[in-house]
Every structure is written in structure tokens, then in C-alpha cells.
Amino acid sequence: MRPLERDDLPALENLFADQEHMWDLMDIPGRSNDPGDLSRYYLERSLWAFEHHGAGMWGVLERDRSNAPILGYTGFVIDIGDDVNPAEKLEAGWAIARRAAGKGHAAEATARVLEHAFMDLGTRSIQAITSPHNLSSRRLMSRLGFAYDRDVVAYQGPQVLYAINRQDWLAGCRSAKLHASW
Ligand SMILES: CC(C)(COP(=O)(O)OP(=O)(O)OC[C@H]1O[C@@H](n2cnc3c(N)ncnc32)[C@H](O)[C@@H]1OP(=O)(O)O)[C@@H](O)C(=O)NCCC(=O)NCCS
Secondary structure: OEEOOHHHHHHHHHHHHOOOOOHHHOOOOOOOOOHHHHHHHHHHHHHHHHHHHOOOEEEEOOOOOOOOOOOEEEEEOOOOOOOOOOOOEEEEEEEEOHHHOOOOHHHHHHHHHHHHHHHHHOOOEEEEEEOOOOHHHHHHHHHHOOEEEEEEEEOOEEEEEEEEEHHHHHHHHHHHHHHHOO
């Protein structure tokens, strides 16, 4: 895993070209559905977010294949110009190419992203928003310890908002360690 780079653009375009798989990420207010436009937007806002807030999107790589194209991305949604405080609250987001989905990549990579936020950035709370029908994303959130918080209207439609705070994440880590030692 590493922050998204300009060289990831072709892999991002391939990802967004699979509109059936990426259906939940297609309707960004004020953006076209064009895979080239969307991937440039994702890349540029991530580069900006790392530069200004130290947190953006990380490219997910297959283990031992660090020179291969990224499988997808996971990290934090920060728009260009957003005045966020990463120590306060962040919004998480993710996508893994269809060919690599269902193999635990999003769960493994996002667990590391959460650890980075809670331990290194001192983030207090992380939220994630998805369509009520996006079962893989909801399942991922539950697996990572996010809890359903409320229904919201965002990204031009009804969404569900999940959240996890630092105390609950730390408690989950302690309990996982306890179970691992059994
Ligand atoms: C959501 C997404 C990132 C999950 O990535 P992934 O690498 O396949 O996820 P994982 O393999 O780590 O699985 C995480 C959990 O989701 C479940 N899951 C994966 N695909 C699923 C599917 N199609 N339907 C239901 N659950 C699914 C897994 O079983 C796992 O749950 P478990 O631990 O209880 O078994 C991926 O499906 C994706 O990129 N979707 C398209 C983009 C998208 O919708 N992003 C989110 C927008 S809010």
C-alpha cells in the first residue's frame, strides 16, 4: 500500500470504466461519469489531501507485486480545498477492482488505514457513507468495526452512515488480541 501516484491513472481509469461494479461511486455531484474525468478527480484530490492534511487515498497492491498496477484504493475522502482536521473526523472510502474483489484486500488494507489514522494522526472518529443497497461496502464496514449510525441524504440520494471512534477501535484491537492469545 502507498499513497496514490500519477502513474496509477491508467489503473484508476480501468477501475472506473467498470461502471456496473462501481455503480455506487458514479453519481458525484457536478461530475460526469466519464472514467477518465473521475479517475483524474480522485487522483488530484488525493494528491492535494496528502500534501495539505497528510491523509488521502492509498493504492492497494497485491502482496509481493509492488510494481503491478494497483488493485484499487482505500483511504480518506478529502476534497481539494476542504478545511478538515484529520485529528477530529475523517470520512473513509474504498474500491477494489472486480477481478480482485472478495479476497479480503479491502479489509486488510483499510484496517491498516484505520490504524494509521487512530494511532498516527490522532483521529477521534471516522465515518463512512454508502448506498443502503451496497452490501459489500456495508459488510466491509461491519467487519472493520464500524457501526450503523443513521440514514442520511448525501451524494444525491439516500445513504447510510456508519462510524467508528477511537475508543471503540482500541477496544476492538484489545479484544482481537485477547482472542488471538486463546
Ligand atoms: C466494497 C469493496 C471495496 C469491498 O472490497 P473487497 O476487497 O471485495 O472486500 P473484502 O474481500 O475485504 O470483504 C469485506 C467483506 O465484504 C464481504 N463482501 C465482499 N464482496 C461482497 C458482495 N459482493 N456481497 C456481499 N458481501 C461482500 C466479504 O464477505 C467480507 O465480509 P466478511 O468479512 O463478513 O466475510 C468492493 O466490493 C468494491 O470495490 N465495490 C465497488 C466500489 C464500491 O462500491 N465502493 C464503496 C463505495 S461507498
